[in-house]
Amino acid sequence: MPLSWWEPEWDPFREFEQLRRRMDRLFEEEFGLRPWWTGVYPPVNISEDHDHLYVRAELPGVKPEDLDIQIQDRSLILRGEKKIPVEKGVNYHRREREAGYFRRVVRLPRPVDPDRVEARCQDGILTITLPKPEELKPRKIAVKTA
Amino acid sequence: MAEKELTPKVKAEAPTKGERVRPGRVFLPAVDIYETPDALVLVADMPGVSGDRVTLDLKDSLLIIQGEIAPPLGPGETWIRQEYSTGDYYREFQLGELIDKSRIEATMNDGVLTLVLPKVERAKPRKIEVKAG
Numbered sequence: 257m258p259l260s261w262w263e264p265e266w267d268p269f270r271e272f273e274q275l276r277r278r279m280d281r282l283f284e285e286e287f288g289l290r291p292w293w294t295g296v297y298p299p300v301n302i303s304e305d306h307d308h309l310y311v312r313a314e315l316p317g318v319k320p321e322d323l324d325i326q327i328q329d330r331s332l333i334l335r336g337e338k339k340i341p342v343e344k345g346v347n348y349h350r351r352e353r354e355a356g357y358f359r360r361v362v363r364l365p366r367p368v369d370p371d372r373v374e375a376r377c378q379d380g381i382l383t384i385t386l387p388k389p390e391e392l393k394p395r396k397i398a399v400k401t402a
Numbered sequence: 403m404a405e406k407e408l409t410p411k412v413k414a415e416a417p418t419k420g421e422r423v424r425p426g427r428v429f430l431p432a433v434d435i436y437e438t439p440d441a442l443v444l445v446a447d448m449p450g451v452s453g454d455r456v457t458l459d460l461k462d463s464l465l466i467i468q469g470e471i472a473p474p475l476g477p478g479e480t481w482i483r484q485e486y487s488t489g490d491y492y493r494e495f496q497l498g499e500l501i502d503k504s505r506i507e508a509t510m511n512d513g514v515l516t517l518v519l520p521k522v523e524r525a526k527p528r529k530i531e532v533k534a535g
Contacts, residue, residue: 277427294485296410297409299486300485300486301481301483303476303479303481304480305476305479305480314486316512317447317511317514319512338408346437349442350433350435352432353445355406357406359407365483380450380512380513
């Protein structure tokens with residue numbers, strides 16, 4: 257076993273963290289792409305729990321009235337506009353934020369109940385909550401004795 | 403409707419400074435900085451950060467902006483797919499102007515931080531009376 261394993265400074269958590277960072281960077285910089293890179297704005301994160309599917313997008317500064325969300329079968333359509341007010345009579349040092357419109361379709365990985373979909377904007381994050389249909393929820397199966 | 407169609411961008415990671423207590427990645431927020439005759443205004447996109455999770459620090463001419471995000475997943479949720487990375491925000495700026503610290507205003511709205519940094523009023527030229535001795 258290498259000596260370093262015995263050194264008190266060796267911190268497995270830091271090692272894991274560094275490895276994870278290197279892997280992330282490998283995807284982002286070396287290959288110039290990420291596993292789920294679509295090239296369409298906005299990127300979304302999808303997660304689930306027992307009852308719901310969640311689709312989230314970072315939309316800082318986008319007002320709910322400038323968003324148009326539709327669901328059609330298993331396609332979720334996100335359209336909207338990010339507006340940045342033009343300041344008159346000022347001089348810019350930096351301008352990194354971008355205004356513009358977007359239109360994206362997200363193919364949902366599971367069927368959902370389209371009648372009970374909810375969307376909410378908080379701190380610049382849009383969260384769309386999509387309930388799973390009753391018949392598709394995981395069910396507990398009781399094991400009977402013979 | 404705006405003419406321009408938005409395109410996704412990979413978030414830029416902030417250079418690490420020392421070791422952080424909070425785990426996870428740290429990103430550079432995209433900013434606009436503009437100047438009016440009286441103030442420097444900084445606007446930063448920090449989605450996921452609420453008003454009470456922003457820390458601002460101005461020491462000498464170094465401005466530090468930090469924002470901590472709420473957890474990206476609710477309790478009991480698991481990932482299906484992750485197209486964007488989540489993490490806290492950190493960025494530093496060296497300010498050229500003298501700022502009146504007592505009048506700094508910060509507001510957080512829909513994940514956008516707006517910081518108004520009023521310039522210190524320049525010392526006005528004063529006429530000095532020469533008295534007869």
